[in-house]
Amino acid sequence: MSGFTTLLMRDLRLVLRRPGDVGVVLAFFVVATVLFPLGIGPETNVLARIAAGVLWCAALFAALLSLERLFAADYEDGTLDLLLLAPWPLELAALAKCLAHWIVTGLPLSLLAPVLGVAFGLDGQSLLALGATLLVGTPTLSLIGGLAAALTLGARKSGALLALLALPLCVPTLIFGAGAIETLAAGDGIVTHVAILAALALVALATTPWAIAAALRQAGE
Amino acid sequence: MVPPLLEVTGLSCRRGGRPVFDRLSFGLGAGELLALTGRNGSGKTSLLRALAGLTPPEAGTVAWQGVDVAEDPETWRGRLAWLGHLEGLKGDLTVIENLAVAERLRGGEAGDRLDGALVALDLTGLAAREVRTLSAGQRRRTALARVVLSQAPLWLLDEPLNALDAPAQAAFRTALQAHLAAGGLAIAATHAELGIEGRSLELGPTLSSTSPPLGGEEHDGDVA
Numbered sequence: 001m002s003g004f005t006t007l008l009m010r011d012l013r014l015v016l017r018r019p020g021d022v023g024v025v026l027a028f029f030v031v032a033t034v035l036f037p038l039g040i041g042p043e044t045n046v047l048a049r050i051a052a053g054v055l056w057c058a059a060l061f062a063a064l065l066s067l068e069r070l071f072a073a074d075y076e077d078g079t080l081d082l083l084l085l086a087p088w089p090l091e092l093a094a095l096a097k098c099l100a101h102w103i104v105t106g107l108p109l110s111l112l113a114p115v116l117g118v119a120f121g122l123d124g125q126s127l128l129a130l131g132a133t134l135l136v137g138t139p140t141l142s143l144i145g146g147l148a149a150a151l152t153l154g155a156r157k158s159g160a161l162l163a164l165l166a167l168p169l170c171v172p173t174l175i176f177g178a179g180a181i182e183t184l185a186a187g188d189g190i191v192t193h194v195a196i197l198a199a200l201a202l203v204a205l206a207t208t209p210w211a212i213a214a215a216l217r218q219a220g221e
Numbered sequence: 222m223v224p225p226l227l228e229v230t231g232l233s234c235r236r237g238g239r240p241v242f243d244r245l246s247f248g249l250g251a252g253e254l255l256a257l258t259g260r261n262g263s264g265k266t267s268l269l270r271a272l273a274g275l276t277p278p279e280a281g282t283v284a285w286q287g288v289d290v291a292e293d294p295e296t297w298r299g300r301l302a303w304l305g306h307l308e309g310l311k312g313d314l315t316v317i318e319n320l321a322v323a324e325r326l327r328g329g330e331a332g333d334r335l336d337g338a339l340v341a342l343d344l345t346g347l348a349a350r351e352v353r354t355l356s357a358g359q360r361r362r363t364a365l366a367r368v369v370l371s372q373a374p375l376w377l378l379d380e381p382l383n384a385l386d387a388p389a390q391a392a393f394r395t396a397l398q399a400h401l402a403a404g405g406l407a408i409a410a411t412h413a414e415l416g417i418e419g420r421s422l423e424l425g426p427t428l429s430s431t432s433p434p435l436g437g438e439e440h441d442g443d444v445a
Contacts, residue, residue: 003327003328010322081307
């Protein structure tokens with residue numbers, strides 16, 4: 001087994017040992033989104049219009065919630081040194097960590113969002129589009145969030161700093177993700193939006209692993 | 222004369238703008254142990270981290286078989302087994318899982334050697350225990366078992382005897398002696414006596430920012 005899959009499987013196994021950590025993130029997502037219909041009232045028109053934005057923002061916050069521990073846990077118990085000293089590229093290790101994060105947060109959030117969309121009165125087509133855009137867009141959040149997590153490693157109040165760093169960088173993904181549902185409501189296709197989301201994900205994939213690795217090396221010094 | 226396997230030339234390091242050690246040079250051949258001694262803050266850990274490539278040195282080179290290790294850091298990292306202050310173990314994984322994962326992260330496959338490493342550090346009875354339920358000494362033994370398992374030619378150990386009781390220290394000594402007898406090298410920062418014949422390198426004190434950095438003073442002899 002290569003180092004990449006070993007690290008990926010290790011992180012997934014660690015999550016399985018403590019399923020509560022992921023449970024909290026998903027529960028936050030559910031509670032945060034359900035508060036909107038309760039606060040705004042049962043006007044289906046208003047709710048359907050804001051649904052995509054609310055679900056996308058909530059997914060973004062939920063993903064950030066679990067990012068703080070992405071590298072901090074390894075940093076604190078010394079396993080980061082072992083990754084830094086592994087005889088294969090640290091960029092791959094960074095990618096494995098982000099992929100593990102996406103599998104346990106981005107993926108379940110994407111599957112959960114269409115279910116919650118029902119509470120906002122979204123039609124079937126919009127629900128599908130919501131799930132699809134999240135599926136394509138959440139890897140970007142994991143990668144950008146991973147970079148912010150690596151940069152804030154060892155800083156005090158790293159959680160707030162992480163959000164400040166990651167949120168602005170996630171704006172393009174948020175705009176095109178939430179915008180897709182609006183285009184659909186206007187009667188246009190969402191192909192352009194999904195393509196742009198995929199392009200953003202690919203740009204993040206091609207750049208962030210190197211930046212994360214550099215940040216981790218700095219933290220290891 | 223056979224050149225030493227590991228050759229350190231003019232290694233200097235600064236931490237926070239302060240020189241930790243300056244123009245340090247030494248060589249280490251197959252089967253040799255080098256004990257790093259010196260006061261707290263004398264730069265033992267910094268030297269180990271610089272040797273491993275975790276911190277880029279300010280000046281100087283580390284060469285393995287005459288080749289500068291900076292040319293191919295990945296191969297160099299593959300030659301190292303690292304034991305830091307922190308054990309590098311995952312509390313939610315069992316002893317045996319930790320060892321197997323660490324070995325795979327090094328690019329190897331533990332396989333049959335796993336049992337040998339467990340026996341060497343007397344961990345057989347704890348193999349299925351989650352590491353977070355272990356005592357500090359038992360964790361240290363697990364981390365040492367990881368080093369034993371690695372089959373790396375060069376061991377870099379930071380205070381390997383920390384938290385170990387007498388039988389565990391003896392087990393570690395036996396494992397280290399076997400490693401050296403097989404032609405391995407080891408560099409250990411230590412306050413306690415290792416109890417194994419080897420060379421020692423005393424790092425100079427850096428008492429204040431104004432005091433001039435003292436280079437390492439190397440002398441051959443028995444560490445014990």
